[in-house]
Amino acid sequence: MAQLLIYVKKFHAFAGPRLYINQLGMMLSSVLDGIGILLLIPMLSLLGLKGAEGSPSSYFAFILGRLRHLSDSLQLSVIVGLFMVLLVLQASMQRYLSHRSISMEQQFIRHVRTEVYESLLFANWPFFLTKRKSDFTHAMTQELPRISYGIFTFLQIITTFVYTAVQIGIALWLSVTLTLLVLLCGLMLGMISRRSVARSRACGNEATTLMQSYMAGMTEHFQGIKEIKSNMSENRHADWFRSLCLRMERNMVRFSHLQADSQYFYKLASGVCIAVFLLCALLVFHVQTATLLLVVLICSRLWPKFSALQTGWENLAQTLPAFQTLADLQKQAEGSREFDLHELELAPGADRSFRIQQGIECRSVSYRYDLQSSSYALSCVDAYIPAHHMVAIVGKSGAGKSTLIDLLIGLIQPQQGEVLVDGMPLRECSAMFRSAISYVPQDPFLFHMSLRENLCMGAPNATDDQLWEALRFSAADEFVRQLPDGLETMLGDRGVRLSGGERQRIVLARAILRKPSVLILDEATSALDSENETKIQEALERIRGSMTVIVIAHRLSTIRTADHIIVMEKGAIVQQGSYQLLAHAAGGTFSELINYHDRALQI
Ligand SMILES: Nc1ncnc2c1ncn2[C@@H]1O[C@H](COP(=O)(O)OP(=O)(O)OP(=O)(O)O)[C@@H](O)[C@H]1O
Numbered sequence: 361m362a363q364l365l366i367y368v369k370k371f372h373a374f375a376g377p378r379l380y381i382n383q384l385g386m387m388l389s390s391v392l393d394g395i396g397i398l399l400l401i402p403m404l405s406l407l408g409l410k411g412a413e414g415s416p417s418s419y420f421a422f423i424l425g426r427l428r429h430l431s432d433s434l435q436l437s438v439i440v441g442l443f444m445v446l447l448v449l450q451a452s453m454q455r456y457l458s459h460r461s462i463s464m465e466q467q468f469i470r471h472v473r474t475e476v477y478e479s480l481l482f483a484n485w486p487f488f489l490t491k492r493k494s495d496f497t498h499a500m501t502q503e504l505p506r507i508s509y510g511i512f513t514f515l516q517i518i519t520t521f522v523y524t525a526v527q528i529g530i531a532l533w534l535s536v537t538l539t540l541l542v543l544l545c546g547l548m549l550g551m552i553s554r555r556s557v558a559r560s561r562a563c564g565n566e567a568t569t570l571m572q573s574y575m576a577g578m579t580e581h582f583q584g585i586k587e588i589k590s591n592m593s594e595n596r597h598a599d600w601f602r603s604l605c606l607r608m609e610r611n612m613v614r615f616s617h618l619q620a621d622s623q624y625f626y627k628l629a630s631g632v633c634i635a636v637f638l639l640c641a642l643l644v645f646h647v648q649t650a651t652l653l654l655v656v657l658i659c660s661r662l663w664p665k666f667s668a669l670q671t672g673w674e675n676l677a678q679t680l681p682a683f684q685t686l687a688d689l690q691k692q693a694e695g696s697r698e699f700d701l702h703e704l705e706l707a708p709g710a711d712r713s714f715r716i717q718q719g720i721e722c723r724s725v726s727y728r729y730d731l732q733s734s735s736y737a738l739s740c741v742d743a744y745i746p747a748h749h750m751v752a753i754v755g756k757s758g759a760g761k762s763t764l765i766d767l768l769i770g771l772i773q774p775q776q777g778e779v780l781v782d783g784m785p786l787r788e789c790s791a792m793f794r795s796a797i798s799y800v801p802q803d804p805f806l807f808h809m810s811l812r813e814n815l816c817m818g819a820p821n822a823t824d825d826q827l828w829e830a831l832r833f834s835a836a837d838e839f840v841r842q843l844p845d846g847l848e849t850m851l852g853d854r855g856v857r858l859s860g861g862e863r864q865r866i867v868l869a870r871a872i873l874r875k876p877s878v879l880i881l882d883e884a885t886s887a888l889d890s891e892n893e894t895k896i897q898e899a900l901e902r903i904r905g906s907m908t909v910i911v912i913a914h915r916l917s918t919i920r921t922a923d924h925i926i927v928m929e930k931g932a933i934v935q936q937g938s939y940q941l942l943a944h945a946a947g948g949t950f951s952e953l954i955n956y957h958d959r960a961l962q963i
Contacts, residue, residue: 363683364514364676367472371511374468382464385457386519390526392450397657398530399443403436461515469508476500476686479693485771487696489729494576499689502571503682510679517672524665531658537645538637538655545633546666552629553670556622557677563615564678568685570608577601619674626667699791714789714796715877716908718782719746720768725777727763737763738931740777745924747782750900750909752919754953755928761912762802764928765882768910770794798871800884804863811840812847814866818874830873833903835888835895836865860887868896878908885918893918916954925950 372379427435480496531539581588581597588597637659641647647655727738738760745751745768753761766772767779770790779786781793798818806814815830816822822830827847831837839862843849851857851866858866864887871879885893893915900909901921913919925942927935927950934949935942942950 363687364510364680366687367507367511367683368514370472371468374471375464378460378464382457382461383518383522385453385460386522387526389450389453389457390523392446392453393523394527394530394658396443396446396450397654397661399439399446400654400657402439403443461519465508465512465515468511469504472507473500473504476504476690476693479690479697482698483693483696484698485766487693492576494579495572495689497579498572498575499686502575503568503686506679506682507686510676510683513672513676513679517669517676520665520668520672524662524669527658527662527665531655531662534658535647535651535655538641538647538652541637541640542655542659542662545630545637548633549626549629549666549670552625553622553673556618557674559618560615560674561677561680563611563618564681566611567608567615567678568681570604570611573604574608577604615678619671622670622674623667626670630663630667714792716747716782716793716796719744719749720878720908721745721780721783722764722767722774723777723780725767725774725779727767727772727774731775736931738767738774741931741933743926743933743936745908745910747908748905749923750904750911750921751924751926752911752913752922753926753928754913754916754919754950756953757914759928760931761928762882763931765799765880765910765912769797769799769880796877797880798874798876798878799880800864800867800871800882802883802886804867804884806851806858806863806866809851810845810847811843811849811851811866814851815847815870815873817870822873826873827869830869831865833872833896833899834865834868835892835899836862836869839865861889861892864888865892865896872903876907878910879903880910882912883914884911886914897921927953 427438430438477500528539528543531542577597577600588594638656641652641655722741722743725738725741726736728736741760741764743764753764755761763772767774770779770786770793773787781789786793807817812827815827819826824847828837831840840846840849849857864884868881868884885896888896897918903909911919911922919925920939922939925935925937925939926933927942927948929949935945937945942948943954945951
């Protein structure tokens with residue numbers, strides 16, 4: 361419930377006075393509706409119903425007094441006309457108010473959707489390391505519509521509640537005893553529905569967990585479809601899917617049965633209540649026929665509202681877990697907020713063309729992914745990467761190379777020590793520094809867009825000449841010219857229409873197009889043949905001195921021309937120096953790596 365209140369408060373802050381205007385309108389519409397019903401008294405009186413000329417009609421003494429000089433049929437026509445005017449007014453008002461509330465709800469949902477998306481987008485890297493990506497997809501695609509439905513239901517409950525309160529007020533005005541009797545029945549029905557509300561909530565919790573598994577499974581299975589096929593594990597996955605679908609089906613059936621059962625008991629209890637009510641009214645309280653008729657009329661209109669309140673409450677209970685999931689996710693994302701790119705763009709003097717002048721320094725940095733664990737991915741690393749130089753980081757798999765890069769980029773913060781850029785702590789200039797970096801990861805990612813759009817992501821105003829120059833740099837120009845639509849070729853989901861090496865070259869072209877101050881290549885040429893790798897080596901030689909280049913490579917031929925090499929082992933730097941120096945240091949990790957490399961080439 362607390363999570364629902366968070367969103368109700370948000371909605372209140374978002375809608376402001378519009379919310380009150382709507383509720384006031386609803387109240388007015390209910391009053392008009394009530395007056396319409398009360399007008400039935402003079403109508404019934406004129407039609408000669410016994411008892412209708414009694415006390416309730418005195419409320420209309422003013423109207424009736426004015427009409428007295430008219431014939432009965434004319435009086436009836438005027439009152440029926442008045443009734444019709446009220447009806448049209450009330451219906452038009454209700455239509456207008458429901459249009460208003462629907463747009464208000466949809467605007468709010470758009471607001472929440474954008475807010476959640478941005479909170480995820482601007483969260484820092486460690487936040488993403490601890491979460492399943494499918495949970496984000498689940499939150500955005502499944503939980504948001506549930507929240508939208510929950511908010512809609514909540515507003516409906518409020519509207520129904522206001523309507524009910526006004527109508528009860530009118531009924532009380534007509535007969536306090538009868539209305540209290542009706543309310544007592546309503547209260548009893550409310551008690552009956554309490555259990556089903558609790559069960560609905562439990563069903564909602566289970567639905568959330570099942571849907572999360574479903575989304576996680578779908579994302580993983582289709583991303584790993586090649587692994588599934590090559591390991592022939594289709595049957596195992598199909599079994600998992602069938603069992604999950606069965607549990608989802610049972611959950612939905614249970615919820616529907618719950619609703620049907622509660623409506624069944626509700627109807628039975630309502631029948632008993634109505635019978636008791638009529639007997640008490642006529643035999644115990646001896647109520648006038650017209651008053652009884654009006655109270656019954658009001659209550660017969662209120663009864664479906666009571667029922668709507670109960671069903672709405674159950675539906676709301678079913679959506680509550682979604683409020684919880686989304687509020688938790690958003691809270692965690694906001695708690696892990698990195699710099700805000702909007703702020704960066706709006707900040708006066710924000711320097712998008714920052715260039716490093718001296719170098720990047722790691723001063724005794726240590727980092728571990730799991731704070732409970734005693735094993736460090738990096739421990740006490742001291743390194744210096746001078747500006748405009750080409751520095752290579754080498755080491756066996758798991759040595760900590762990528763972690764060191766993540767620290768240098770500012771994606772993760774060291775738990776001990778600090779990273780300095782031109783002598784300035786990185787945490788003070790991380791946004792500015794990040795905008796000056798181009799990073800080409802191990803697994804290059806292309807979006808389902810045209811080649812041109814993929815290239816222009818970091819440089820939206822790049823000209824065709826600049827695009828071709830970048831493609832030439834990454835030795836991709838030849839194969840791009842042979843693509844059916846050249847730069848306009850659609851690349852398919854994650855760029856699957858290209859080979860691994862082609863994808864690497866496109867991502868490299870994209871990185872160079874931004875004209876970065878620091879270019880980071882994390883195994884960026886691992887999928888290339890020797891010919892294309894040599895072309896890229898030559899291109900890197902041409903830009904030597906104009907930008908700082910950091911290269912991670914397992915293939916040692918790639919880093920032969922590096923100015924400086926950092927050798928890592930088990931999270932620590934074990935050697936540093938030029939290629940020649942390290943290659944001749946007998947017994948060192950680097951010469952060991954060279955030996956492995958040479959032996960692999962001979963095989
Ligand atoms: N997200 C993570 N959560 C927990 N541990 C991690 C995570 N990423 C890396 N590690 C651990 O940190 C250590 C260093 O990993 P890192 O990826 O930096 O190595 P690497 O030298 O880049 O390896 P490779 O050459 O195989 O890419 C490894 O022991 C690895 O298991």
